[in-house]
Amino acid sequence: MLDLGRSFVASVERCPDQIAIVDGDLRLTYAQWFERVSSVAGGLYDMGLRHGDHLLTVLQNSWEMATLHWACQFLGAVMTPLNWRATPEEIDYCATDSQASLLVFQDVSAQAVSESAVAQRLPRVAVQAAPGGTQSFEALLQAGPTQQLLNADADDWSLMLFTSGTTGKPKGVPRRHRHERAAALAHVAQNLYRRGERTLGVMPLYHTMGIRSLLSMALLNGRFVCIHKFDPALVLAAIDSERITNLYLVPTLYHDMIGHPNLERTDISSVRKLGFAGASMNDGLLKRLDAIFKPELFVNHYGSSEVYTCTIEPNAPGKPGSAGKSGINQRIRVVHLGAESGDDLAEVGEEGQIVADLQGDEAFEGYWKRPDADAKSLCGGWYFTGDLGYFDQQGDLFVTGRIDDMIISGGENISPTDIESLLSLHPAVDEVAVVGLPDERWGQRVAAFVKLKGKADAAALDKYCRESSLPDFKRPREYVFVSGLPKSPVGKILRRKIAVGEYEK
Template identity: 45%
Template sequence: MDLATAFRWTAERYPHRRAVGGPAPMTYAEWDTRTDRVAHALSALGAGPGERAIFLLQGGEPLATLHLAAQKAGIASLPLSTRFGVDELAYCISDCSPVLVAVDETTYALAAQALETVERPPTLVWAGAPGDQPRGTASLAAETDRARSGPAPLPPTESDISVMLYTSGTTGRPKGVPRTHAAEFHATLAHLVQTGHAPGEVTLGVMPLFHTMGLRSLLASVLAAGTWVPQAKFDADASLDLITQENVSALYLVPTIFWALLQTGRLDEATSVRKLAYAGASMTPALAQRLAETLAPERFVNHFGSTEIYTFSIGPDSAAKPGCAGRAGVFSRVRLVDPDPGAHPDDIVAPGEQGQVAVSAASPEAFAGYWNRPDADAKSLRDGWYFTGDLASTDEDGDLWIAGRVDDMINSGGENIYPEEIENALAGCPDLDEVIVVGTPHDKWGHAVTAFVVGRPGVDPARTLEKVEAYARGASGLPSMKRPKRIVVVDHIPKSAVGKILRRHLASGDFSSLAETTGTAKR
C-alpha cells in the first residue's frame, strides 16, 4: 500500500469527517482536494516522480499538506530541521540533490544563505504568505491556484521513496534515511496497534515532521480517519489550550514536552486525554508517575525505536512498569548481543546480562540503508541486523530495560557506569527540574560521573547545589562508586529540535556553570 492511495481511500470513506483541527479546519474531502492541487503545483515547479524536494517550513498544516501532496505526486519528501545551521543545510542540499527547496518566513534567510554555497542550487520556492514573497523565488500559492484538481497521473508504488529524514547530526554529519511507502505504511499500522490509536482519534500534531514521531502522528491520524490538530511551534500553554478546545484524546510526545506540560500546573485540565505514548528519549520513573496520577490514562506506552526502523520494542504499561521498554513490536525482532563494537548478531548474551540492542532489518518498518553513506551502513547493518547503539538488559519477565547508549557509557576508575541509572536515582530529588549525567575528564578517575542539574525557578543556584548534594549522599540510594563526583548547576540542558539531550555539548565543556562542587575535575 502506498500513502497516496491510503489517504484517498480514507477521504472516500469519511469525506465530511474533520481531518485537520485548530483555527483553520478541513474535512477529508477538502484536504484531499487541496493536496491534489498542491501535488500538481509541485510538478509544475519541476518536481517529477522519483525526484526529491526539500520542505523547510516551520510546521503545522502547510508542511503537512506539502508532505501529503508529495506522496501523491510520487516525489520523495524531505522535511528538514529548521534548526540546522547554514553548513548543515548546505551539506544536506548537496547530498540529496533536490529539485526544489520550499521555504517560509522563518526559513527563507537560512536557505538563501545555504544555497549560496551549493554548486548547483535547486529552485527556491516560497511557501509562506503570498504578500511576503521575496524576489527570486517561485510561488507555491500561485501554482496551486493555477493547478487542476484530481489525482496525479502516475501514482507511486509501495517501493518508491516516500520520505527521507536526516538524522540530527548530534554525533557527526547528518545521515539521510530514505524510507519507502511500504515502510511508512507498516510503521503507521504498527503505531495504531501498539498505542491503541482508535478510529476517529483526535491527536495533537506538535512533534515536527522532520522527525519520525511527527510523521507517525500525522499518518496514524490519516489512516484512522481521525483529527490531526496542528501546532507549528511548541508552547506549553498554547498546547493545553488546543488539547482542551479540540478534545484531544491521544498524545505522542517526547518526555521533555510532557514535562513542560506538567510544569504549567494545568495538565489536569486535559480531561479528554485517554492515551499517552512517548519516544525519542527515556522517561524517568518520577515523570511517568506524575503523568499517570494527573491524567489516569487508559494506555501509557513507551515506544522504543528510531528513524531507521520505526519500532524496536514496546513497553505497553508505563504506569505499572515505568521506564520499561517491553518486548519487540508487532513487526519487530530484537536480540541483545555482545557489547563489543564488532560483535556478530549471533553473539547473544545470556539472560539478564547487558548487551547491545540489535533489531532485524527484515522488519517491514525498516529502511534499506543510508543515503550515500556506505561507511554508516557498514557500522550499523550486519548480516541482516541493525545495530542501534543502545545498551539494554532483560528482567525476570523477559522485558527490556535500556541502560543508555554505547557512546554515553562512562568509564570511571576502570568501572563501566551507565548515566540513566544515576539520572533516574537523582530525578527523585524535589529540588531540581532536570538532571543529565555525563563523564567529564578527571585526573584520577579518567572520567568523573558529573551531574548537570537545572534547579527550580527562582531558587539560588548555590541552594540548589546544596540540596542536590545532600540528596545524592542520603536519599538517592546510589552506592558511593556511582554517586556524582561533580555536580554542576546550569540554567538549561542543551537539546535538539525534538528534545533529545545533546550530551556531547556538556561533555566537551560547552556550558556555563551557575554553581558547582569543588574538586579536581577538569573542564
C-alpha cells in the same frame, strides 16, 4: 500493500466530511484537504517535480507542510524535510546529498535559504509570502491535479529523514511506502488508536515521531492539530479547545507542559492515551504524568528513524524504565559490547548493544549513499543501533543509554540513565543530566548537572544517593547546579554539550 497515496484516498472515501487537519482558524475536512493536496501535487509537477525526485522542505509544522508530505505520496516523489533551523551549510549539504529537485521554505528559514548557494540554484516555493521564492505556495493551490492522480506503489521511496549528525555529517535515512505504512499501522495498533482520534501535530514533521502522528491519524480518519512550534500555553489551549484524545511527545515536552501555570485551569480530561519516545523518561516525570492525566494507556515507545518501532511497553508506570518487548513488526536482541554478529548474545541482565532485525516491516535498508555508515551499523541482517540495554528475567528490554554516552570511571562502565532516574525522584530536582568529566585519577568522574525546583545542595543530593540502592561507584562525585540544560530541537537533553560547558549557569 497499499501505497500511502491510495491510503489517503481511502480515508477520504471513507469519511469525506470528517475534520482532518486544524491549523489555527483553518479547519479542513478530508474531502477539502484532498482537493488541496491534489492541487499542490499538480503544482509541484508543473514545476518539474517527478517520480523519484526529492522535495526538500525547511518548514515548521503547518497545514502547508502536511499537505506537501501527502502531495509527495501522490506524485511518487521523496519527501525530504529538514529542521526549520537548518544553517546555510546544512541546507547546502542536504540539498546536494539528496540531489533535491525543488525546495520549499518559509519566513523563519528564508535567510538561511538565501545564504545557501545550492538552494539558490533550485526552484524555490515560498510559503506565507516569505521573500526569495521563485514560486508561491498559493500558486500551487491554483494548479489542477496531475493527469494521473496516484503515481507510486508500495516499493517506491516515500521519505528521507536526515539524522542529527552529532558525530559527523548527517546521514539520509530513505524509507519506502511500505516501511512507512507498516510503521503507521503498528503505531495505531500499539497505541490502541480508534477511528476519529485527535492528536497534536507538535512533534516536528522532519522527525520520525511527527511523521508517525501525521500518518496514523490519516489512516483512521483522525484529526491532526498543527502546532507550529512547541509552546506549553499553546499546547494546553489546543488540548482543551480541540478535545485532544492522545499525546505522543518526547519527555522534555511533557515536562514543560505540566510545569506551566495554565495546567491548573485547562481541561485535559479528553486525553486518555499518552505515549513517549525519543529519550528515556525518568521515574519522577513518569509518576507525575500518571497522577495528572490518569490515562487508560501510557506507552513507552523505543525506536529510531532507521527502525521505527523496536520495542513497546504498554504500561510504562507499571514498570518504570522498561522499554518492554519487541513491536509487532520487529525482533530485538542484545549482543555483547564489541560484537560483530547479531548472534553474539549477551546474558539476561548483562548490558550490551541493542540490535534490530533488518527484515522487520518497518526497518530501513541502509543509509543514502553512505557505505561507510552501512559498514558500521549493518551486519548479517541486523541493525546495530548504538544503544545500550539489557533484558530482565521477564524478557523486557531496559535501554540504558548510548554507547557514546557511557561513562568509564576506574574501569567501570557506568550508564547515566539509572542515576538520572534516581535523582529525578528527589523532591527538589526539576531536571537532571549525568555526564562523565575528565579526571586524572579515574579517567572520568560521574557529574550530575541539576536544575532545581526547591532547596537542595550537593550534600543533600549525595546523602540521597548514599541512602538509595545505587551502587557507590555510580554515585556522582560532583554536582553542578544550572538554570537550564541544552536540548535538541525535539527536546532531547544534549549531554555532549554539557560536557564541554554549554549550559545555562
